[in-house]
Amino acid sequence: MARDATRRAVVTGIGAITAAGPGTADLEAALHGSTHCFRDVDLFSTEGLRVRIAGQVERIPTSSLFGSAAARRASRSDRLAMFAVEQALRGSGIDPGELDRRRIGTSIGTSTGGMLETEAYYETRRSPAPAGRWRPRLLAATVGATTDVVAASIGAFGPRVAPSTACSSSAISIAMGLGWIRSGRADVVVAGGTDALCRMTYSGFHALQAMAPEPCRPFDRDRAGLTLGEGAAALVLEDEEHARARGASVLAFVRGAGLSCDATHPTAPHEDGRGARQALEGALADAGLGPDAIDYVNAHGTGTPQNDACEARALHAVFGDRAAEPPVSSTKGLLGHTLGAAGAIEAVATILALRGGFVPPTVGLENPDPECALDLVRGPARALRLERAASNSYGFGGNNCSLVLERA
Template identity: 40%
Template structure:
């Protein structure tokens, strides 16, 4: 029986998987991100759309549940679980690892969701309104709770290491990757599947975010509606999907000759301690999170080449983030680049931090920074390079991903070439 190498305290990424409004699978969606395509359309899966102030979203095109689970589960699982299972399955295949009994004991799962099975909640609650509580499905609770993506991915692959979920709204995916990184770093697991999944495009989800006045009402121009950092932005566009990474102890990955995408070196997280939905106006929590990630990575701010911004296209959030970037990076803020790919795939809430970390990793691999599309009149400091509309080639050695969430959560992850 082989013996696993001792934990090295260093963590690399050896597999990636994604379900996004620009397609399922990294090979499908990444070329579209680089090409600056929009995945935003008029909502397909809801009726009576005229009742909603926001009628557009990033839904998953051509997603077939039975490609990933049996027909029985395809019918009854909440879409947030189906997306998570699909992304995790792809990431695990990409990692190309032999799951020995010994490794399964050291392999954990941490896939969060900002909300969980909201569509199931919406559909099953109807039985209560109809005074038929005994018609609520026995699968409602297990397939609604936000930890079940981690549970199912563990059950399906017999992964018996650390297992739980994180709920931190729109910073969930980044928190999950950061916490999974620290689980491996401290030696509690050799490998982790980590990320986030979300399926909020249903009547109660859309109505709820509309009520927060957080979403765009540019319904007549779906592909132009998500426009971070642009003067005419008017709120975010909701997206669905999941992103997962396979994280691995570096020595374990080297010993098995794994393909290494990058090393995770810094994880910062903080709270604004200010308001439930509005970011702190001076971005103090965001700055703290970026500073913590830099300190833990042991690098100077000047080392960062590219930031994938939280940049949701809201009037308040975008300028706050750039102020925080300027505070942390000083003059270097004008040398690095900060783009928001939410301009293309929308805001996938709890999946955002994971999908966008994955984008950072591919950007570094290919030496190309994805654009912020729909940036026609830059509303932030004009000296900041938001990679407007067209991807830019650049050798990237260190990249940073920001994710912020309702509740005042802030997360920053730093990755470098492995």
């Protein structure tokens, strides 16, 4: 089913749970401030590591959408996602039972899914104790499980996919949802992402020496790496006509998406930022816009020396002489790098910024890196009327995705 030019994707609901708290209100309040949400990790042992902090979610309210079996077996990633989905659905005013369920799609991206529970299963299995009691949890371990739990819980029987492209997973899940709305394969898509902290990623980024011992400082001259985080976010994407017909409030438009691959190195970005440039240029072309139309860039901005410098080069290449004009910030200094959830959380943060007329600061940024030479926003939030913004997400494997969002 090819793209139908008459169909536009709007956002009618958003939900999020992050280290800032459960809900978009907590997130929006935190986006205005200049204090990070990091604390000592207590989900697992960090003994012997030089880094102990992360943007760990303190409390995950149980979603009322869970069936009893799903609630019993749900992974931490599932529970994070379900909270965000419930908030987004409530905000959209959608009751899936009143719609054609075969026209509701589900696309939830994740990097590691139920890995925290898989680790527990495996640790138990390595011991002499029988592993039987962990079996149900193993079924929740694959990266596709959260999409299934969400789809089953809300009764969505349309297209379904679980993108897993490391740190761009949930930006790509939004891009997939955009495609289904445009092609007419779905009228409503619940799109988003989730990732819980786990031993594997925490020790892995530590082993790569990619984690900063202190809270991360994206785009700072003295940045020393990333700080991990966890969370989930969900967007209810809807065909504009469908949304208008039911009298829904439109929060934003998803104008375009661009996907690319660096095809250079398993973990490092291309030195010139060519993949990042290609993704953003693709998103602008998909939206039918030029770079002049962008008022704010929510950067991937992990805080690692190499990634931030490459992203800055990509932004310079796309915006040219205007590179110092659009304000740029990274919300990872506030929430940490939430990996597979980052794209969706940052899309929600960008929509909050578009609607609230502000640019969130990069928490932790004190001395902007002159090599980056962008309008890097430091705390507190800058009041600014915004029409359109870009949100960038890049992952291991060179998997890139940029989104262009527009205020309704």
